[in-house]
Amino acid sequence: MGRKKTSEVDAAATRQRIIEIAGQLFRDVGYAKTTVADIAHALGMSPGNVYRYFPTKAAINEAICDLLVHSIEAQTRESFDKEGTATERLTRFLIAYHTIIRGSILKEKRLYDMVAVAMDEHWDVIIKHSYRMCDSICVILEQGIAAGEFRKMDCYKMAISIHEALAVYIYPSLIEHRVNENDSGSAMLDELKRLLDLLLHGLCVKV
Numbered sequence: 036m037g038r039k040k041t042s043e044v045d046a047a048a049t050r051q052r053i054i055e056i057a058g059q060l061f062r063d064v065g066y067a068k069t070t071v072a073d074i075a076h077a078l079g080m081s082p083g084n085v086y087r088y089f090p091t092k093a094a095i096n097e098a099i100c101d102l103l104v105h106s107i108e109a110q111t112r113e114s115f116d117k118e119g120t121a122t123e124r125l126t127r128f129l130i131a132y133h134t135i136i137r138g139s140i141l142k143e144k145r146l147y148d149m150v151a152v153a154m155d156e157h158w159d160v161i162i163k164h165s166y167r168m169c170d171s172i173c174v175i176l177e178q179g180i181a182a183g184e185f186r187k188m189d190c191y192k193m194a195i196s197i198h199e200a201l202a203v204y205i206y207p208s209l210i211e212h213r214v215n216e217n218d219s220g221s222a223m224l225d226e227l228k229r230l231l232d233l234l235l236h237g238l239c240v241k242v
Contacts (some may be wrong), residue, residue, distance in 0.1 A: 169191065
């Protein structure tokens with residue numbers, strides 16, 4: 036008799052278990068020092084079985100990163116959904132984005148080392164995350180134009196420009212550099228607020 040075929044439900048559960056165990060090992064040991072054999076051993080299975088679900092360690096990392104960036108997006112969505120002017124909402128949204136990432140780096144540096152690797156290597160999961168964040172910025176810009184608060188513009192192109200202008204405040208590897216310089220956080224946040232003030236001044240309708 037042949038090997039019993041794994042059901043889709045069982046396969047999904049196994050994938051999730053691999054992600055959970057790998058994520059814990061990446062936290063405890065670090066991504067670079069964790070091997071697929073280590074993950075398999077912790078799961079009580081063979082490395083070959085892990086490879087049935089993920090072709091490489093990088094693929095496991097990408098799945099974990101996907102969960103992390105969706106968590107970031109969910110947290111920033113809370114600030115996005117609050118009431119206020121477009122200027123207030125965009126400021127609140129972008130400050131929350133920076134604060135969440137920076138706080139996560141301080142609490143779980145090893146885990147966010149993986150996100151930094153993914154960003155540096157332009158993984159699809161990070162590219163899609165950037166697109167979704169730009170979409171959110173674009174929505175606020177469109178609402179600001181409709182309310183007569185912002186001047187007319189190509190909202191999506193402007194959203195991309197804003198996102199790229201804020202790279203030093205939202206890319207883990209760049210934030211980490213400042214953290215390593217013993218930045219207390221307040222100086223970097225003040226810099227971000229000044230930059231946002233400059234950017235928003237350029238967006239607003241002149242009266």
